[in-house]
Amino acid sequence: MRFQGDRTTATWRARQERAKHFGAGTFLAIRNVAAHAEAVNWSRQEALEHLTGQPGDAG
Numbered sequence: 193m194r195f196q197g198d199r200t201t202a203t204w205r206a207r208q209e210r211a212k213h214f215g216a217g218t219f220l221a222i223r224n225v226a227a228h229a230e231a232v233n234w235s236r237q238e239a240l241e242h243l244t245g246q247p248g249d250a251g
Contacts, residue, residue: 218243 197204222242234242
């Protein structure tokens, strides 16, 4: 994933760095659950929510 714009600006570099960390954190959040749980039975919607970092309705 790369943002458009001038790659020499501090703003572009900061956005790119944050996106990199968000992606790595999301991967680890899913990988850790999947690797350490007996079984992960997420629906497609639940998996998408985990990928986007947007938790669904807890109730």
